[in-house]
Amino acid sequence: MGLRPLLLSLKQNKFFALLIILQVALTLAAVSHSVFSTTVLLKDWNVPSGLDDENLVYAGAQFFIQNPDRQSAIINDLQNLRSLPGVESVTTTNQTPFAAENVSSVFKASGDQAQRYLAAVFEMNSAALDVLGIELVAGRGFRDNEVVRAELSGTTEYPAVVMLSEALAEDMFGDESALGKTFWPVSNAQPAEIIGVYENIMTGERLNGIGKSYNSAIRPMVLWSANRFDPSYLIRTEPGAAPALLEDVRSALYTQRGRYLYINEVLTRTQKRMYDGRGSQSMVMLTISAVLILITGLGMAGLVSFLVRQRRKQIGIRRALGATKADILRYFLAENSLLTVVGLVLGIFITIAIALKFPALSGDGSLRYDLILMVAILLWLINVFAVFWPARRAANIQPASVIG
């Protein structure tokens, strides 16, 4: 079947044709952009955490009185927490996985020109690996005498050793072994020797934007000072014991007067907070997009069934003159596909134009041609599907019924 009769028929219904083309084009642009922003939002979403978060409790208390004895408070806290039934091991920490907010620049050379690597740097004690429940990939863990416990001051001796996550080690040293290499946690400050490389753990959202969720380092230190948040605690519990332990942890930390508990939760919750915001936002966008596609599809179906009714007579005559059912079906599908394809091409241009004009609309650098193509194919399929039923009805028109 040639294009000519199709085009002639479309000429009769110019306005319809134009509307359908426009609608397909705008639907493509709108859906593509919500898909773009969804992919930006869901970058590194729900990546495996590498942690047994159900059995980890994160708790922290902050002194509000002047000049408390922080050192003995930390010793007491560790003792009290370890002695709770259901607790397996405890470490102090400066921040927690899933909510590691502080992104540090770390270096493998000194000097101002040294290349920066971004990582979350944790400060824990020698129980770090036990608490996190992760294995070493190479090297060894911290010995207790390597842990620096001190009030932060200008003369603080920083720890001589450090452990890196597999991802950070690979980022910094590639295929070479990181063990024994020197590592600067802070530019030009006291460096440390890398003694171990551990399995990746999810650090938090802050690194996600640059796709480095697994880059972390652990330094063996417990520091305190009046100008710093007091160290918090990461507690490994026996399997399933964590929720019931929260109340005990709270009482244990409140035995020390003059401070308040600012966090006390199972890490599952921290993780949920990290992922669910983006997850639900994306779901909203995708749901609205689906509704939009549905509306476009239904509109198309309604329109074609109207066209079929309008052309009942012509169809009957064509059938009487020897056109097969398949011919009629093909005619409607071809007519619709022609309009859809023109609409899709227009839509692709609109999408690209918008993405270039307003880069902020769906996130920088989010223009993805493969995604536009996928949305376009999806829209085309939906349209074919929407047209199929009314077109089949057209094919079933009995010639005798219209030629009276």
Place this chain on the structure above:
Amino acid sequence: MLAYNLQLAWLSLKEHPALTALAVAAIAIGLGILMTIQAQSHQMQSLPVGEDSDNIYLVQIDNRDSNAPNVAESFEMPSLSYRDAMNLMAAETAAQQQTTVWKTRGIVNTFAQDRNPVRAPAVVTTREFFSLFKVPFLYGSGWSAEADEQGAQVAVITRSLNNALFGGADSVGQKITIIESVATIVGVLDDWPIKSQFYDRSFFRGFADDLFLPQGFALNMNLPRYTRIDCRPADMPRMPAYRLGNVQALINSECSWINLWVKLPSSEAVQDYQDFVSSYVDEQKTLGRFPREKNNFLDSIVTHQNIALSNDSRFKLYQRLAWFFAGVCLLNAIVILLAKFIRKTKEVALRRALGARRNTLLMQYLVELVVIGIIGGLLGIVLAYLGLQGMLEIYLYATDYMLPRNTVDQLYSLDWKLVQTALLIGICSTVIAGLYPIWKVCNIAPAPQLKTD
């Protein structure tokens, strides 16, 4: 005539129920999506201090170092240093009312046994805060002018903190501990329906401030400064100490951290105040301060709020997509209405042939469109309501229910103005969508249509 047209419209709607339903659905869904987003935008733009929002201004002076980048919008400009805020406050000016604001966090407890202390986000300010921003009181009132001068150990707490500490009873005169100091409660606020915290420039939504303290008292207690502090690069290393260490260091620094709000009721007052700040800057420049070229800002709450809103890129994205989606739905409605009215070609031709005037027919179909618009509009309002409820639930879920529902639900609510707007948009867009179809069908020459049958 109208009743007759309405009757005809109703009959016509019933005639093609599937097409009618599609047209109504397209309009309702488009409107629903649009209103869900517009309602939030409308609520975010609501004025926190009523009409006075336009008369209350934030005073900003450029006190950054000479290498700092140029700034065109007040949003990027720091607030005031302690010294400047106090100098400006002390001067005789055109300001009808004025107050300073910065934020801290109090650890609050009562003298009851076995109570653990609670953390309360706190506002450090002066007595005029409450009258300037029209803050409603449940019990008691703000503190006195002497309390401001002497840094008296008094506090105003919110209804929710009062509920937590005193079970909702009138606690005026009761004592609480704030960190290691004792304070007397002088007032308990009633619910203060602001949509975001405008007074510290953060426009933060969520955890409401629970505690209000006189500045002298807060400085004596050396409360931490959990507020926006802008320092020159050379001062940056001292930032932790400026936040948590002895406040005297911050007071003596050139860092900006105090928000000064002034009420200037007329444009003359605004001009006067601008001149005053300008001459203040000149005078201080002779003392060797303010290394940069003079760049003062005097923007109202409304301006600050609009800038904050336009900087919300996530929301802007939602807004753009919503318009887009609504546009697609409207196009869809046009297509369906066209199909619907073209079906009437024969009927129109017959009636025209029998002498019906074109305007009569146009009128009749216009009424039909309005009916479709009203139904679509009403359904759209229902959808917008459901959409807003859904967005609220999702927001609460996504923030893991850390925020109390009543601090955020106002953002997700409809009011009469919105309902009216929605209905109007529904009707107008339907009429616009249907105008071409009915015009086309009414202009068809009757003869050929009748001949073919």
